[in-house]
Amino acid sequence: DGGITQSPKYLFRKEGQNVTLSCEQNLNHDAMYWYRQDPGQGLRLIYYSQIVNDFQKGDIAEGYSVSREKKESFPLTVTSAQKNPTAFYLCASSILPEARTEAFFGQGTRLTVV
Amino acid sequence: GESVGLHLPTLSVQEGDNSIINCAYSNSASDYFIWYKQESGKGPQFIIDIRSNMDKRQGQRVTVLLNKTVKHLSLQIAATQPGDSAVYFCAEIGGSNYKLTFGKGTLLTVNP
Numbered sequence: 001d002g003g004i005t006q007s008p009k010y011l012f013r014k015e016g017q018n019v020t021l022s023c024e025q026n027l028n029h030d031a032m033y034w035y036r037q038d039p040g041q042g043l044r045l046i047y048y049s050q051i052v053n054d055f056q057k058g059d060i061a062e063g064y065s066v067s068r069e070k071k072e073s074f075p076l077t078v079t080s081a082q083k084n085p086t087a088f089y090l091c092a093s094s095i096l097p098e099a100r101t102e103a104f105f106g107q108g109t110r111l112t113v114v
Numbered sequence: 115g116e117s118v119g120l121h122l123p124t125l126s127v128q129e130g131d132n133s134i135i136n137c138a139y140s141n142s143a144s145d146y147f148i149w150y151k152q153e154s155g156k157g158p159q160f161i162i163d164i165r166s167n168m169d170k171r172q173g174q175r176v177t178v179l180l181n182k183t184v185k186h187l188s189l190q191i192a193a194t195q196p197g198d199s200a201v202y203f204c205a206e207i208g209g210s211n212y213k214l215t216f217g218k219g220t221l222l223t224v225n226p
Binding site for chain 2: 031033035041042043044045048050056058059090092094096102103104105106107108
């Protein structure tokens with residue numbers, strides 16, 4: 001089945017550690033996005049990528065890093081520089097607006113710092 | 115700067131009534147506006163979108179209205195059902211960088 005897959009669903013991190021969240025899509029979408037969602041809050045954009053080997057900072061990029069070596073994959077690393085990393089992380093992908101705008105979301109990764 | 119926001123954080127309606135969720139935006143360069151539905155613990159799901167050169171678009175039980183004069187977007191849900199209970203987000207995309215930006219969300223509760 002086509003779709004976007006995030007893993008793991010739950011992730012626990014010790015303070016001071018880096019962790020990487022996986023996002024894979026087989027929809028042949030050009031654009032991919034990472035969002036952070038805190039309880040009762042909206043989605044805040046961390047990073048986004050329109051094309052392989054290129055990405056842009058979103059509104060809250062500090063303490064995060066990404067790579068886009070393949071069209072299908074857009075992993076997010078939460079570094080030790082991120083002071084409050086506990087949150088729900090959502091990955092999305094979409095065809096660029098010339099075609100359609102519908103962004104497909106993964107089911108999210110819930111990260112907890114212990 | 116760019117912003118997408120919502121007028122009402124919560125909305126409670128009776129089953130069978132129509133629901134209207136509102137959204138204000140400030141980026142005149144946005145090409146598309148999109149509504150998403152998010153159920154608890156899940157990722158957002160696309161509902162409907164509208165291009166900036168349109169005023170109205172209809173889907174199944176949903177209608178999106180765009181008023182560019184006052185930079186206002188609304189989602190109308192007809193005959194609201196308990197399964198419609200969720201958080202609804204408006205989002206915008208546009209400019210040359212295809213940045214997809216979300217508003218803060220409205221929690222819709224449908225009472226039986």
